[in-house]
Amino acid sequence: MAYKKYSLPLTDDSIDTRGKRRRMVRLIRVAIDKIHFAEGMYMTRIPKNLQGGNAYDAALTSMDLLEDAILALDEAYYD
Numbered sequence: 001m002a003y004k005k006y007s008l009p010l011t012d013d014s015i016d017t018r019g020k021r022r023r024m025v026r027l028i029r030v031a032i033d034k035i036h037f038a039e040g041m042y043m044t045r046i047p048k049n050l051q052g053g054n055a056y057d058a059a060l061t062s063m064d065l066l067e068d069a070i071l072a073l074d075e076a077y078y079d
Contacts, residue, residue: 022077029073036066 008027015021043059050056 025073025076029070032066032069032073036063036070039063039066 008031010024015024039059039062043056043063046053046056046059
């Protein structure tokens, strides 16, 4: 396995410059995007008759919050 210079968990050295922080935000944004996709796939597997239930509502809320996080991260270092 190749060594990744920028990976989680964060260390002081991995975010000590603005460029490193920008790269880390991009890495985190990609991770959140993958989680968002997985949550969407989970929602598609919920049967139609249960889509008004707690699990579906919780997944929908998660999707909305993850989308908000993605938008905020996209704007964090917008130039």
